[in-house]
Amino acid sequence: MANAMYDTGRNAFLNADVDFTADTIKMALVSSSYTPNLTTHDFWNDVSANVVGTPQTLANKTTSAGVADCDDVTFTAVSSGSTVAYLVLYKDTGTPATSQLI
Numbered sequence: 001m002a003n004a005m006y007d008t009g010r011n012a013f014l015n016a017d018v019d020f021t022a023d024t025i026k027m028a029l030v031s032s033s034y035t036p037n038l039t040t041h042d043f044w045n046d047v048s049a050n051v052v053g054t055p056q057t058l059a060n061k062t063t064s065a066g067v068a069d070c071d072d073v074t075f076t077a078v079s080s081g082s083t084v085a086y087l088v089l090y091k092d093t094g095t096p097a098t099s100q101l102i
Helices: 007-014
Strands: 025-030 051-057 062-064 067-069 086-091
Touching: none
Parallel strands: none
Antiparallel strands: 025 051, 025 086, 062 067
């Protein structure tokens, strides 16, 4: 799959419900067991059962000319032989049912 955003993630940016630089944004490795649905999946609980390793918090986030950037992300707790099919970004609220997928 090419780069894509969840429909509700786009809306969250437009409604100022996600602030890339101020909010806690995490990146997760997700297995091929997950089938993305960009229309109906909205929160981390739609994805979390398929996570590989431990999601990482993005550090030193910046935006410029419509481009989001952060420090390089390192995943240290990935089991040998794991298959990763997707990277998923989400706003972490501490509650999977309210953590907005991006």
